[in-house]
Amino acid sequence: MTSVRLYDSLTQEKRTFEPRDGDHVTMYFCGPTVYNYIHLGNARPFVISMVAKRYFESLGYKVTLVENITDVDDRIIQKAIAEGRTSADVAREFADAYIEDTDRLGLGRPDIEPYATEHMPEIIDLVERLVAAGHAYQAGTDVYFDVDTFEGYGSLSKQQTAEMRHGARITPGEAKADALDFALWKGAKPGEPSWESPWGPGRPGWHIECSAMSLKYLGPGFDIHGGGRDLIFPHHENEIAQAEGALGGEFVRFWVHNGMLNTKDEKMSKSIGNIFMLREALKEYRPEVLIAFFVGSHYRSPMDFSRELLAEAGQQVGRLRNLFRTLDDYISGGGDADAVPSDARAAGAPSSDAEVLAAAEARRVIFDEALADDLNTAAALGEVFALSREANTALAAGTLTAIGASALRKRIGAMVHILGLDAAAEVDDEVPADVHEMATQRQVARAARDFAEADRLRDAILARGFEVRDSADGFKVVPGE
RNA sequence: GGCGCCGUGGCCGAGAGGCUGAGGCACGGGUCUGCAAAACCCGAUACACCGGUUCGAUUCCGGUCGGCGCCUCCA
Numbered sequence: 001m002t003s004v005r006l007y008d009s010l011t012q013e014k015r016t017f018e019p020r021d022g023d024h025v026t027m028y029f030c031g032p033t034v035y036n037y038i039h040l041g042n043a044r045p046f047v048i049s050m051v052a053k054r055y056f057e058s059l060g061y062k063v064t065l066v067e068n069i070t071d072v073d074d075r076i077i078q079k080a081i082a083e084g085r086t087s088a089d090v091a092r093e094f095a096d097a098y099i100e101d102t103d104r105l106g107l108g109r110p111d112i113e114p115y116a117t118e119h120m121p122e123i124i125d126l127v128e129r130l131v132a133a134g135h136a137y138q139a140g141t142d143v144y145f146d147v148d149t150f151e152g153y154g155s156l157s158k159q160q161t162a163e164m165r166h167g168a169r170i171t172p173g174e175a176k177a178d179a180l181d182f183a184l185w186k187g188a189k190p191g192e193p194s195w196e197s198p199w200g201p202g203r204p205g206w207h208i209e210c211s212a213m214s215l216k217y218l219g220p221g222f223d224i225h226g227g228g229r230d231l232i233f234p235h236h237e238n239e240i241a242q243a244e245g246a247l248g249g250e251f252v253r254f255w256v257h258n259g260m261l262n263t264k265d266e267k268m269s270k271s272i273g274n275i276f277m278l279r280e281a282l283k284e285y286r287p288e289v290l291i292a293f294f295v296g297s298h299y300r301s302p303m304d305f306s307r308e309l310l311a312e313a314g315q316q317v318g319r320l321r322n323l324f325r326t327l328d329d330y331i332s333g334g335g336d337a338d339a340v341p342s343d344a345r346a347a348g349a350p351s352s353d354a355e356v357l358a359a360a361e362a363r364r365v366i367f368d369e370a371l372a373d374d375l376n377t378a379a380a381l382g383e384v385f386a387l388s389r390e391a392n393t394a395l396a397a398g399t400l401t402a403i404g405a406s407a408l409r410k411r412i413g414a415m416v417h418i419l420g421l422d423a424a425a426e427v428d429d430e431v432p433a434d435v436h437e438m439a440t441q442r443q444v445a446r447a448a449r450d451f452a453e454a455d456r457l458r459d460a461i462l463a464r465g466f467e468v469r470d471s472a473d474g475f476k477v478v479p480g481e
Numbered sequence: 482g483g484c485g486c487c488g489u490g491g492c493c494g495a496g497a498g499g500c501u502g503a504g505g506c507a508c509g510g511g512u513c514u515g516c517a518a519a520a521c522c523c524g525a526u527a528c529a530c531c532g533g534u535u536c537g538a539u540u541c542c543g544g545u546c547g548g549c550g551c552c553u554c555c556a
Contacts, residue, residue: 009485030556032556033554043556158484226556229550232485232550234553260550296494298495302550309492309506312505313493323520378495379496381505382505383504386504446515455515467517467518467519469517470518478519
């Protein structure tokens with residue numbers, strides 16, 4: 001099995017990745033808190049986690065990917081109050097929207113998507129264990145984690161507790177003993193959603209649900225815990241404290257954090273107001289264009305977002321679509337039958353199948369090596385394009401057999417699938433009958449050398465959103481990009 | 482202020498101590514085409530700056546300048 005190296009934010013080094021459970025990879029990625037639609041920045045870790053899953057699967061691993069949905073939280077409550085609805089109502093609306101939006105990406109779904117509100121027993125149990133272990137204390141109706149009792153606190157965010165205490169404050173209404181302590185359980189205020197607990201009715205603090213659910217589904221010391229860089233502190237720092245405080249052992253083996261998505265060098269953030277909702281983006285761009293955009297950079301790099309960059313990703317996807325379109329036509333045309341210097345074949349020129357497939361194999365090796373090196377999707381995508389050119393060259397030369405071409409298609413398709421771009425390989429150009437008829441008429445006009453009419457028809461076809469491409473033996477109508 | 486990351490050609494974006502600097506987009510020139518599109522071929526300019534280590538650094542070390550993230554809700 002290929003040896004994968006992964007960068008671990010905790011140790012700040014790339015290490016060889018070996019799953020805890022042999023051929024089973026266990027991963028947990030922090031999903032959304034559902035108080036609003038998700039934006040493009042939120043979509044990045046979703047895409048990364050799904051691509052990582054596909055990559056591990058391509059290596060023969062079985063993967064269990066858990067991605068939570070946090071459906072009880074201060075922000076949800078705030079929104080509910082502001083809109084005069086129940087917290088559960090708000091949470092359900094945006095949880096559904098999240099599923100809907102990410103579904104449209106076409107990457108499939110994580111294996112388990114647990115909701116915080118459905119895991120109260122596990123959450124309460126974890127808090128109880130922390131209290132029993134002396135890591136947490138009750139203050140009024142709240143329960144707080146006592147940061148001083150956890151020696152490694154700050155090790156993920158590389159911060160000294162003394163340093164952190166400088167700016168920290170205790171917000172009014174909180175009964176914590178130390179400004180750095182954080183709430184594990186919050187007593188319910190009137191009108192807030194609440195669950196019964198040993199400390200009275202209340203709800204979990206942010207952070208604890210992720211520790212409880214990841215431990216429930218993946219167990220102690222699972223392989224990969226991921227999320228955006230901005231989650232390092234306090235979210236993941238606190239998760240480590242909670243989980244390891246309760247466990248007395250290792251919580252996670254690799255911490256994986258993706259870089260932020262910025263607009264004009266500024267983080268895409270709701271407070272700054274420069275957000276682009278995923279659902280809005282999907283109205284303007286094909287899902288695979290968004291995926292190509294993400295996959296085009298290394299996951300740890302910060303990325304800039306702009307329409308220009310999205311348009312560029314669109315060009316890349318178009319290039320892939322053209323390749324698969326050509327491949328499909330070639331295969332269905334029976335190899336070198338169409339648009340090909342048949343004299344070359346007639347003269348007994350050998351098929352270049354072996355040659356091209358060897359090239360594909362070589363590309364695949366580099367592709368795999370790139371992904372094995374901390375999931376370098378950008379380099380891997382580069383190999384796909386390089387192979388794409390080689391494929392186009394062979395296709396244009398017409399020296400492939402249909403069998404060779406379809407083997408080639410399969411190989412490129414497999415690479416494209418790992419990167420989440422299979423939609424670019426599934427080219428089914430539905431052309432309305434009347435548009436096809438116009439194209440046929442245009443052929444007639446061309447044959448009659450009535451180019452004015454031919455051009456008129458092409459414009460008419462274009463107006464319908466399609467593009468005619470002439471070839472040696474006819475024409476092809478494709479949807480305009 | 483503390484912690485972390487980054488600075489590659491017109492743009493995006495890989496990369497490695499020395500091999501012809503991946504790939505994509507854009508641009509220019511070709512091939513093909515009635516025209517066009519697609520595809521293919523060719524093309525210039527880069528490694529922020531200053532030192533150091535080295536036979537040799539864009540790649541390692543130090544500093545300068547610039548940018549970003551976290552330290553407060555945040556993917």
